[in-house]
Amino acid sequence: MxxxxxxxxxxxxxxxxxxxxxxxxxxxxxxxxxxxxxxxxxxxxxxxxxxxxxxxxxxxxxxxxxxxxxxxxxxxxxxxxxxxxxxxxxxxxxxDEDFHCRYDCVGKTYRYSVYQAEHRNPFLSQLMTFESASLDIKLMNEAAQQFVGTHDFTSFCSQKTEVESKERTIYESRVVSTAEGLDFIITGSGFLYNMVRVIMAFLLEVGKGKRMATDVPEILAAQDRNLVPHTAPAEGLYLEKVYLSPESLREDFGEEIKIHYKKSAQNS
Amino acid sequence: MxxxxxxxxxxxxxxxxxxxxxxxxxxxxxxxxxxxxxxxxxxxxxxxxxxxxxxxxxxxxxxxxxxxxxxxxxxxxxxxxxxxxxxxxxxxxxxDEDFHCRYDCVGKTYRYSVYQAEHRNPFLSQLMTFESASLDIKLMNEAAQQFVGTHDFTSFCSQKTEVESKERTIYESRVVSTAEGLDFIITGSGFLYNMVRVIMAFLLEVGKGKRMATDVPEILAAQDRNLVPHTAPAEGLYLEKVYLSPESLREDFGEEIKIHYKKSAQNS
Missing domain, CATH: 3.30.70.580 (Pseudouridine synthase I, catalytic domain, N-terminal subdomain)
Structure with missing residues (x-):
């Protein structure tokens, strides 16, 4: 069939x-x-x-x-x-009949869009997240870079997450300025429940000077979600790209990257 | 109070x-x-x-x-x-206590936004109207100009419109190209039910070469809605500006314009 x-x-x-x-x-x-x-x-x-x-x-x-x-x-x-x-x-x-959208997916890119303005704009509601506080994008980008590599993301996902392993590999993680404000772009082998939104909430705290880029390794090591109490709203989050073959992922991130195969995994 | x-x-x-x-x-x-x-x-x-x-x-x-x-x-x-x-x-x-938002309103500007693309864009849904056919914006603008002045708009409103007079004065009516496609901008003393959307549907027909700018005077004179059978969808329509005093309207359109006062009128 x-x-x-x-x-x-x-x-x-x-x-x-x-x-x-x-x-x-x-x-x-x-x-x-x-x-x-x-x-x-x-x-x-x-x-x-x-x-x-x-x-x-x-x-x-x-x-x-x-x-x-x-x-x-x-x-x-x-x-x-x-x-x-x-x-x-x-x-x-x-x-091919043995291809499977979930198990052959070796990576995904998410984008989180934030607009900065003095007041809310009803025409951006549901498309971008509003932030009126001024944000230091350079510091946010420095913090974002800390997530690149293979880590246990227990501290940066919903406590409701039920998967065997909370280890994921991040291939890129960066914050860029845009016409409206900033975007956070992250590509990884897979993402735990609420993971991008929890990282985004943390990056917004960094942008406001409440947390530091250098806090990231310690928080990752602690494997404790209580250290990152917020979750950014869903409306700014976009699934931007899905990698359905190791080749497509290597094309974007290099031949030497570590590929996670999920043919038998139950998580996303 | x-x-x-x-x-x-x-x-x-x-x-x-x-x-x-x-x-x-x-x-x-x-x-x-x-x-x-x-x-x-x-x-x-x-x-x-x-x-x-x-x-x-x-x-x-x-x-x-x-x-x-x-x-x-x-x-x-x-x-x-x-x-x-x-x-x-x-x-x-x-x-002032004798000011009334409806009866002191002497003019309104509406904008209707159309995006042109090969296929629908879900992220513009509810914000702009999609049109894949190529449109002659110059011809559309010529047709739009025909509505300037005082006319009976029976041919260009919903047949459900229940008002004493269907005469309205249009101060500006033009079509401009935008990054995404085109906008129709119209300012008038008031607008009948569905009037902007019916005119927009007509202008889209002009853009496709199915109707001509020179048809407008005749259709207006006929006072017959059956001559303009379509109504453009609501999603591209924006109430852009409201004129709450004759002075504000004269500032934009000149000292000599005809001002309609509605202190005792029941229509919008």
Missing amino acids: PRVLVKISYHGGQFLGFQIQNQGRTVQGYFEKILKRMHKRSVRIHPSSRTDRGVHAKAQYFHFDTDLNIEPTQWQYAMNRSLPDDIYVHDVQFI | PRVLVKISYHGGQFLGFQIQNQGRTVQGYFEKILKRMHKRSVRIHPSSRTDRGVHAKAQYFHFDTDLNIEPTQWQYAMNRSLPDDIYVHDVQFI
Whole structure:
């Protein structure tokens, strides 16, 4: 049965998250409804990442298996025609039957966008996070760099995280200034529950002078979430890129990087 | 009893409109809830414009009367603290007791934003209207200019419009290109139900070469909505500016313009 790989983007503001729920708007819910109508039976989709409520995706992937004789461009057309305005299918292709969007995902890039202004802007609500306090972007970038490498991220994830290992490898982690304020960009082998938002909350404290870049190694070593009490809001967070092969990751970060394979792992 | 004038902006995407309803999110609903809590009784607010579902406002005004002894900056602070992220109070001031936001409004500017791209962008959904067809902006601007002056707009409003006179004066009407596509900017003494969206739908037809600028006088004269069958979606429409005095309107459009006073009128 052919396996179909779908590349999508979505504005997360009006979704309860990617994952289907008993009720309410979810990205998975919209696609499975369309696929059920087309197949006259339930078809499960498998994403690279289950983004949380309010989190956006500029590039997200999922796959599904089908016995319908439909060409990729026709799949794309059929889906886009039935989807709401806040989801878009960019690309559809057939892929090997042993490929799996979750287990073949070897890396992801997230972007967290902050706008700086004297007061809130309703037209940026749900797209960027507002911060009126002045922030030292250079210090934030220095702190962000401290996360590069392989670390146990217990101190920087939700205490509800249930995975065997909290060790992850970060390939890039930096803060750049933008027209509106700043972006935090982080690429890693995988991310624990709320990890980017907890790191972002910490970086904002660094930007305000309340924490220091040099605190990071100690906090990582302590493996204690109580040392980083905040979580930045979901609205500024974008899943920006998904690496579906070791080659694509090596292309961006060098031949010598450590690749994590998840073929048998249960975490994201 | 002091009269308070409030200047606000809001992202209309998640509102049923300005006007309060029995249930659902409305701009008026949020403000009247806050005022009721502060006054321990119902307080009615009076806006310059009742924008429709999905329509945005960059600058909208309302007034209310109060017997509370609260300074303007404290009003602003108290309201912003209780409002959701998609509404913001820019300014609060005391105003003459005979001033009325609706009847003293002598003009309004609306902006309609269109983005042009090969495919839909989920991150612009609810902020701009998508148009993939190529558009001749010069022709659209020529057509837009035809609306300047005093005309009966029966052909360019909803057939549900119930007002005594459908005559309105347009002070400016133009189409400009933007980084994303184009904006239609129109300032008039007042606007009938759906009027900007019906004119916009017509201008898009002109941009595609289906209608001509020279058609406008004839369609206006016919006073027949069937000649302009479409209505552009709400999401690209912004209430951009409200003129609350003849002086402010003359400042922008010249001393000789015809001012419409609405002290006794029932339309917007």
